[in-house]
Amino acid sequence: MNLLLLEPGEVTPEGTALLRDQRHRHLRKVLGCQPGDTLKVGLLGGLCGSAIVDATDENQTRLSQIVCQQAPPAKLPLTLILALPRPKAARRICRTAAELGIEHLVLLNSYRVEKSYWQSPLLSEARILEYFYEGLEQAGDTVLPTLQIEKRFKPFVEDQLPAMLTGKRALLAHPYAAESAQGSDTPTVLVVGPEGGFIPYEIDKLCEAGMSGITLGERILRVESAVPTLLAKLFP
CATH class of the missing domain: 2.40.240.20 (Hypothetical PUA domain-like; domain 1)
Incomplete structure (x- = not known):
């Protein structure tokens, strides 16, 4: 602390x-x-x-x-849209999100997210708030990230995501994308998939909404490794 x-x-x-x-x-x-x-x-x-x-x-x-x-440390101009991770990994990632100063976190369902994850007591909104507190206390911050939980992939991507992307970098982290992650201070929406990655249908829907793929290279990382690595690349 x-x-x-x-x-x-x-x-x-x-x-x-x-x-x-x-x-x-x-x-x-x-x-x-x-x-x-x-x-x-x-x-x-x-x-x-x-x-x-x-x-x-x-x-x-x-x-x-x-x-x-x-004043507390400045936030990163970042919305992180994250396919719901394994509950124990989610604790680390939510804490890291608060530590690194993410403004807005969206936990999203996808095909490869186990349905049982959504019922885990480790992923109740009250527990996620505790993880955010841990991250703030570690980083010396006072401002909580805002949290949004979306259990339906298609309605979120079709009805909400395009408006969220207006005037922002729209980046989809995907190990097989052609473009590498580049640093900038531009407001950004970053989408990160589950451990097994988004299925092709989901990637197509995200790209139709306006996302562009980026990669960290040939190595495929766990989500809890990929998130801080991506943020270090995008906001050096």
């Missing part, structure tokens, strides 16, 4: 906050915080700053002198 996230409603007008949840346990048992220690904090959706550990015991940690005046 490189930043302690606080809900704005948790902070009193006097600049104090009382923690009794997992953040208290992390501060006490993992970081070993003691009274007088200074912490980096951030208000969820707002500014970053600092706080002092005023007191801590087995049950709670009290913070004081909370002052937030610094």
Whole structure:
């Protein structure tokens, strides 16, 4: 945890906050915080700053002198459309999405996505929000990515995707594409398929909507490896 996230409603007008949840346990048992220690904090959706550990015991940690005046890191101008990964991989990818500053994440169904993935408790919206929090705390950010869940491939690609692509780079990551990933600061929509890749029908539909294929080369990567590699290439 490189930043302690606080809900704005948790902070009193006097600049104090009382923690009794997992953040208290992390501060006490993992970081070993003691009274007088200074912490980096951030208000969820707002500014970053600092706080002092005023007191801590087995049950709670009290913070004081909370002052937030610094803007969080800038977001990448990126919408990531991701075929729903395996639940355990999804945790890592959602956390990485928040760490790297993705603005908007769309989890999409496709032919090679196992139907059972959608029923996994690891992929409930509440759990995904937890993964986002982990990524923000790691990166020192306060602004959550927005989340969109689309369980029907064709209606999303035909009815919503074209409008999302207006004025943006529209890139489909596909190992057999001809063009290599290139860096730019242009607002981008990036589509990444499942472990086995999109089927030809899905690739055709995505291209009809306006996507252009890009590749990272001959090696076929796991999704959790491909996503950060693509972002490093696209936004160097």
